[in-house]
Amino acid sequence: MSKFSMNGREISFEAGRTILQVATEHSVEIPTLCHLQDADHAQVCRICVVEVAGSDRLLPACATPANEGMEIHTDTLRVREARKTVLEMLVASGQHTCFAWNRPRETWSEAHRRSAQRPWHDRNCPADGECRLQELIVEYGVDTEHLVPQDMDFPLDDDTPLMVRDFSRCILCGRCVAACNVVQVNEAIPQPFGRREDKPLPRGWFPLADYERCVHCGECVQACPVGALFEKKAFGLIGPGEGDRIRTTCPYCGVGCQMWLHVKDGRVLKVTGVEGAVPNEGRLCVKGRFGYDFIHAPDRLTVPLVRENGVLREAGWEEALELVAERFLRLREAHGGDCLGGLSSARVTNEENYLMQKLVRAGFGTNNIDHCARL
């Protein structure tokens, strides 16, 4: 164990860690925009700078190893000023119009009105309320009153069915690049200054996706700290902080990914991965993340059906279940339990599988119970 002092407090830590890691472990908050632990991605945004005694320069906490005896200050005036300067640059670099949307329209500049004409800009940014940049701008008191959106030919990619990439809000933090290439290892977003850009882009580079390789997992969207990447289906339906979040297990494959269902007005409108939880560590695939519409499909079965004269007609529960019980009991009496059988499902819960086999064994009187997926 080594020791250093952070904001006057003595902290012990194990060697081989960065200042940021040690700070996080001891609940000292150092802001970051680009850091993505799962991908060792850091050192882009320079928001995490701290003062270390003996160094003239401010040092990035994400990339500076924690050393014995260091004296670190994470929140001095100098540190705050440096962070503020970076934030001012970032917010001025694109169309971060949430501050204007949260003001009366009359106060808008001409540039704001033009910005609202852009596709997907006819309402407030989908990240408004949970944007890392917005939070920091408020916290560090960056002037947003005189902020004018950048009028540039930012690339916009909304050609695919599930996601929108609106680079007018991209702060080039590289998190999506790391999420795609290092977390999911899909390698669908070329590294900075890589190939693929057919026309010169403003500021040289944007993290465009290569749809020959993209598998639409949405990891990049989940990683984006701002409103540059967002989901198409949920756009405008559920905002940050709206509705409830319920943790559950993915209904598709056997990985059993942990997911949040975002629910508003009795409808599941969005799904995200539970960060920092086994087994999936926040990752999801395209089915888990985007395969929720079936829950509210208009053709869900809503009433029991009973066959009469060859056709299925609606019935009440009482009628349907009485009929089922009576027919199964009659068959059992006439031919013995082994003339009955049950098929349980890999898609219902353990509790329901248990009851199903119990019903077949104890109620039907047979071991003719199986399920449809023998693996």
Added chain:
Amino acid sequence: MTNSIAEMEEADAFIVIGSNTSETHPVISTFVKRAVARRGADLVVIDPRRIPLVEHAAVWLRQRPGTDLAVINGLMHVILRENLAYEAFIQERCENFEALRAILASYTPEKVEAISCVAAEDLVKAALLYGKAGSAMILYTMGITQHTNGTDNVKALANLAMLTGQVGRRAAGVNPLRGQNNVQGGCDMGALPNVLPGYQVVIDAAVREKFEALWKMPLSPQVGLTLTEMLPGAMEGKIKGLFILGENPAVSDADSAHVKKALESLDFLVVQDIFLTETARLADVVLPAACFAEKDGTFTNTERRVQRVRKAVDPPGKARADWEILTDLAGRMGLGWQYDGPEAIFREIAACTPSYAGITYDRLQKESLQWPCTHAEHPGTPFLHKERFARGRGLFFPVEHEEPYELPEGDYPLILTTGRILYQYHTRTMTGRCSGLNDLASQARVELNPADAQALSIANRELARLTTRRGSIVVQVKVTDRVGPGVVFMPFHFAEAAANVLTVTALDPIAKIPEFKVCAVRVEKTA
């Protein structure tokens, strides 16, 4: 699975066989790919198709479909020849090794190449990577089990792992990846004809007594029928009434025309589901169920991890949770069950299932637990067979290669193999109703090698007729070298072009899994 998903990032080598992991278990594939990209792990992919994982592989063995066993035996032959077997482990923990050695002698790389078309030098390379690895994991899925010799394939993989001592440790083991989210739980709960919850066998009188006391009903001592036996049973009139919960065998099962006929010949069919599936349309009574987002409960994932399912929204209309319907029905059948909710059912499960005994909803609120978890303080079990195998010593089970049930010949010159694709799930009852997923893959496309496409003068996206001895369908063609010459691949998800109209019902004699993976087919251009 014997290991945990998290251990995958620690493995030094992998054999992925018969598993298109990045499409069927996408998040598991990220762990494998990360081990390769970040830690330099060696990945061996054994698959007839150029699946996406091949791109990350150190060696790719493209075997002729249905020859997996020859390839696995070949790997073991090389491992023995190169003295890479783990003698101490074999002596201390296994038995019947000499019988295995005897059978492996003839599986030289040259013979294996003749059987499987896998180049001898690639086989050797793969064997060395696996044989020399510090810790190595084998991952497999249906590609291994959906054969008439599926059980043998699984045994061969166990032989391979035991031979090298790659079991019973972190990041070393044999791992079947479960296809559907709660297959593991369904099996654990005894939704199988031969075992009660916790794999307690029905032919054991002591086991039955325990359950008879708990359930207060006499139990049949006879092993029941599997699904693949119940259907012919229905045709013969032996099975008269069937209750199907949340499944769609009319599309998902091999030879689906046959399945439909079997279901139609029942006296009484009840289907409980969330949609009016192809199977539900045949039912006498259809019961509307709640989906996963509308109920509480637990699922058990492929690594034996028991996790909570939580109700987020109400079921539509009068639909009810499956457990509620079953409890209600049981009451009407005179069983008098008293459950006020899933937690009460789970308490009963824990009471009669030793491997779940230590799991409670309270614990699951804070953590997820991998069974065996046998008492309240038990932390759960990340990997199995640590000190010993379930049966004591690991038994080598020598198995020989056999040709698939149906081989290409004459009028049916190509091999058809079936599987899953990323954007759809099972018979599409769920994904088929999801916008976006459907835009990305809305219809079945059969994969055809460019050489075959040229010989048949079929162009990409043209329609072709696929005919087997059982049926015929018309489907769009995707010309791609993902499949090798002589092989066509068809996803099984689509009811309107159901691959399973074509496949064989020949069963693995033990696991009773149909041979979905290999049959003979003719492909023709349609006018």
